[in-house]
Every structure is written in structure tokens, then in C-alpha cells.
Amino acid sequence: MSAVLDIGSHKVVCLIGQQDSNMGVRIIGSGFGVSAGLKGGVVVDMDAAEVGIRTAVEKAERQAGMAIQSVSVNVSTRSLRSQQMEVHTEFASGEVADRDLTRVIESSLSELAQPEDAILHAIPLNFSVDGEDGIRDPRGMFGSKLGVDMHFVLAGIGPLRNLAHCVERCHLRIKSAHVSPYAAGLSVLTDDEKDLGVTVIDLGGGITTSAIFRDNRMVHVDAIPLGGQSITNDVARGLSTPMEAAERIKTIYGSALHGADDDYVNIPCPPMGAQDTLHHHPKSLLTSIVRSRTEEIFELLRDRMTDAGLDVYAGRRIVLTGGGAHLTGVREIAEQVFNKRVRIGRPNGVLGLPETIDGPDFAVATGILKAQFMDIDEAISGPPDLSGRRYRQRRYSGGPVGRSLQWLRDNF
Template identity: 35%
Template structure:
């Protein structure tokens, strides 16, 4: 974990398409206090994937320096987020015989290993194995079977895999900044840590994190993750549409989107206007805000249509009683929750980081959901072996099996 002062400093590094954010959290008796934040514009990513190492390294360094100055500490280790269209999720299950008629840690490790034994191509690695439930002698719905008596133990799990090279590039960028990566975490999983309530997870909820280059999705049913997906759609598409539609430079289009953007025409008054810079040194123009909404609305609707298709494809459409929680920088725009409700036909709310202290007024925004979530994840994560270099999942499984055998022998 991010070490300095004490071992209680944890750093989340959100490597996004539009921005890179470093969030420094301090673990206290009351919970987590955010004590430092650093952000930098991201230039080296496309659709959530690193495409330019040097540009990404520079942005990470800037964000880390800023966070170090604010927190007054030196950052050496981070929990890094990963996203992109290469992320895949699948459900699996494993069965083992319980050794001593009572479930011990070794039995849990074996049943998770059995569930994890699925054919994965050589160019992919397992990022997370997330237990959904355990079944003991045909009694299902068990969350923690440790110490229970029985002879047959089954585990249902959700496995998240990523492209090996994408994970390696994230680690490489952090290493070039002199940082060690304690763990790589799926970004929507981190966001869920920050913005979802336990009762929503139990009832069934879809977390939708819309950033600059991707829309990340995570579905919870009965408190467990059942589906993950990353769609290559995000706020960057809206910015491009504005730049083309209003004939304005991309930087200006981004500012116009943030300042005047709205997804629903009914929320904009008739006479509202805005100043729009022109390209090629021409004079700026005064245009109606309604024109901007007519460009933004169809693209936002299209993004939610794709999300709807993915939710239907997951097979859990009828299980989302708590509706959807929207987070990520793109969801700050006026009218986004209303548009989500009308397209998805589900209740929707904006998700902002909760249950944190310290610089709450700064990080209480959907923009920082992933960064705060990475800190929360780091607080209760088992100290993973520092990922340097990234091991192939086959090597990691072999090592884990060796440790399990040794633990059983002694």
C-alpha cells in the first residue's frame, strides 16, 4: 500500500482517457480521509487503453507530484485502475470435496481454483475472481462457508479477464514514474466501492461509469457481481460531435460541453445563447444553446441505447430492482439521469463518492468516483504481491497451487 508516514496511506491512480487522477487516502479509526488529490489531462490513452507511453508517463508524474504536494508525503505504491474494450467478464463454478468434513481456508482456495479453471487464451490474464455464492451439500446462498460442516463445496464466481499487454502497459507507465503497482483493479469495480450502497447491491443494481472514452458497466444481483462490460463510448464522442456541429476547435468544444451541455431540450430556455470560438482565426459567434442540445441529445441517447442492449444481453434485466447508478465525468451534464430513465426505463441516480472524510468537498463529484474507489479497495485488499513484472495468469495459478499444497502439508 502507498507507504509513507505510516502504512496507513493508500493511493488510487485512475488512468482515464480524458484525465489522470491520483487520490491519496489515509486510513484512520473513523474510516478513510482523503488528504491529497492530483489531476492531469490525459493525452496518451484512447478508449481507456494506453496508446502512448511517454504522454501517459508525463501525465501520471504531474498528477502524482500534485497529490504529493497536497498530502505532504512521498508516494511509492499505487492501486491502478484499468478499463477498455478488452475487458471481459464470465461466470463460472467449481466443485471440490471438503477434506476434514469442515470447510477451511485451503478448501476455499481449492474451490476457487476449480472455478477458475476455464480456458483462457494466452494473450489474456485473470484480473479478478469475484465469489458470488457458495453451495454446501446443495444448500445454496451461502456467503461465507468457513467453519461449516459438509462434504461437497461448490463456488459460483465471476471472472474478469483483460488483455495481458494492456495490464503490462499500465504497470510500465507507473514503473517509469518510480511507482510500484500494488494491484490493478477494474475501474467500475473501484467506482462501485465508492458510490453504491449495500441495499442497492442486494436488490439488484447496474453501475454505469461513463468517462471520456468508455462506458463501464457492472451488475450486482443479490449482493454479488454477475456481469461486467466495457463499451467504447463516452464523453469524447459528444465533444467530437460538438466540434463538428458548431465548427469549433476540440478544446473549445470540451469547454462548451462542460459549461452549456445538456441532454434534454426541455431543460433549456428558449432565448439562451453562448459564445462559440471559430476555427482558423475567424471571429467567435453567438449561437443558441438549443442548437447545442440538438447535437448532444442524439449522441447521449445513442450511448444509453447501447447500454440498454448490453443490459438486455446480460440476461439480468428483470433483476435490477434498484435501477441504475450513473457516475463518471460525463454524467455531470444536465439531463443525463433523466435521459437514462427514459431510454433504460429504470430509475436512475447520479453516484458520488460516499463514506469518506478529509477533502470531501473536492472529491464529492462523479469525476473522482474511480479514484476514491481505488483507495477504498486498497484499504481492505489483501496485500497483493507487488505487480512487477506482471506474471502470466498460468504462472500465478501455479504459484498459488504450490502455496496451497505447502499450507496443507504443514
């Protein structure tokens, strides 16, 4: 049995699931809460965030008929970033063994570790033996020099500490952490998509994150501090209406595509103040506002992907998840901006999924749940190191004599 939390800017989702023999993962409890204490994936009001988490967890526990002590959580902050690193180590000429893989991977962890960042994912992309690269599993091969290409996903320790503290205030322990677009990819992508190249874009309320998959590995992560809330803010300003009304107007009338009768359809907009009267604006104005911000989000992601040299490497497909994927016309705008095939991703591979949580806005939660029962090829597991010392200590432990003795123990 495992429990997961998807803590977003608008809602908190708690899922409790268990392994169903030969059938996959089955949900036995689900709960939702209103998230009022997060902005851009970062906790800004500890009390409000705690209320949302407690509400979601209590509902899921009641449905599952059990109490939970630990949860796996999502991470979605603007500090998310990817870093690639190539590390080589020498060993006594002979057959590559497990200890050699462990040593070269631990060496990369210690070289990367910094006090201001936490390592969320450490994924070996390829190995090399005596200069021959592109090797998936070098064990059993012969050589004297082993190398590894690592992909690290990092996030600022400060926001993670606040998130962990908020979860702990609910008397829960963090079991593991997964970046949102990675979890969404585990939920909605097919094996062929992950192998040939695909980009997952998770359109959240306060932040939009993306992950590129290639050769069945996640190879890049990015985040921009814009999301569905940015569109709502624009609607509120453009139509001179309160935020709550702007959210309803966006949900009911909002579209990123212009319609033939937009100039003739008037949208009722509640006034800002008590002395004002109800006013109307043509739907074409709302569509222009929604389209402008939607295009900006996709253009920013496209340009950042191009600057990283990953546009072609990412393949010809994009999958949209998150609450923003419900917006009418968002798929068509993404196709125009990226010039790629785009589809809306929905959770798959999870049994007992209620109709209320089978949409793209629940891809992250179901993906985290699936990850608990998958054999994922990563170099680290468990909760992230928020002390900033776990891997740095390995770098500085022992002097030249100590390192020499360790090398002798590993090789003879």
C-alpha cells in the same frame, strides 16, 4: 498509508490516504494532472501519459509531505468483460475446511486462466455442498462434494502491460488494480443498493463502463468505447468548430434536454480556420447533438444488459458517476432509456475530502482508496498477473500421480 491513481482519458488523479481510527479513511494528499496520452482507457502515448501521472503524484506527495513507492490503479478498457464459472471438487466426506475452499477456488482460477487475458477480480458468489446451493460460507458444513460459482472480471494483457510500464516509468510499483465501475460502486453505493440490486454507470471521457451489484457482490461488468469525448467530437463536427471550443461549448451550454427557448438562443462558435469568421448556431442544434449521443450510449448499455439476461436481476436503480454525470439532463435521459430510478453518485465515507473532488468524476479514485482499507471478499489480491502463467501453471502441474498425491495430502 495508501496511494491510488485514477488514470483517465482526460485527467489523472492521485490520492494519498490513511486509516483514521474508528472514523474511516482520511485523505492527506491529492493531486491532479492532465491526461494526454490515453484513448479509451488505453495508453497511446507513453511520454504524455507519464507526464500526467508524474504531475498528479508530485502534487499529492507535496501536500501529504511524503513520498510514495506503490499505487493502486484503475482499469477501464474496452476489453473488460465478465465470465461466470461453476466448479466442483470432491473431498473426503466430512466437515468443509479452509483447505477445501482454497482448492475449489484455485481449481476455478486454473480452469479459466488464458494467456491473452489477465484476471482482475475473482469473486465467489455462492457455494454448494452436495448439490445444495446458495450457501455463502460452507465452512463447518458436512458433505463430500463442494462447488463454487465464481465471477471473474478479465481484461486484455496487452493494454495492462502498457499501463503497468507507464506507471513503472514514474518509479512506482502497482500494488493492486480495480476496474473503474467497481471502484465507483465502492465509493457511492449504499449497503441496501448493493444488496437489492443496482447498476453503476461510469461515464468517462473515452469509455463508459458499468457494473451490476446484487446480494452485496459485483456480478457483471461491461464496457463500451464511447464517452464524453464522443459527445465533444459530435459537437465539433455538428457546429464546425475546433475541438477545444467544442469542449467549452459542451461544458457551458450543453444539455441532453430541450428547453423552451432553445430555438431563440444562439451559441457563438469559433471558426475552424483563421480566414473564417465567428458564426452562431441555435442552442436547439447543440441539444440535439448531445441528446442523440447520450441516448446511444445508454441504449447500447441497456441492450447489452438485456442480452446478458441481467436487466431484471440488476434491480430498479442506476447510479451515474464519472465526468459525464455533470452533463445537464443526463440523469433524465438515463431514466427514460432504462425505465429505472437514476441518481448521480457522489463519494462518501472518506474524510478530508476537498470540495474540488467531491463530485461524481472522483468516485473512482475515492473508491480505490476505500478498497485499500476494506475487507473485500475476493479470491485474489495484489497486482494482476501480466505473465499469463501464474494460474495456468497450476492446471498443468504434475501428472496423474502428482495430482493424486496432492489430493491425498489435502484430504488426509
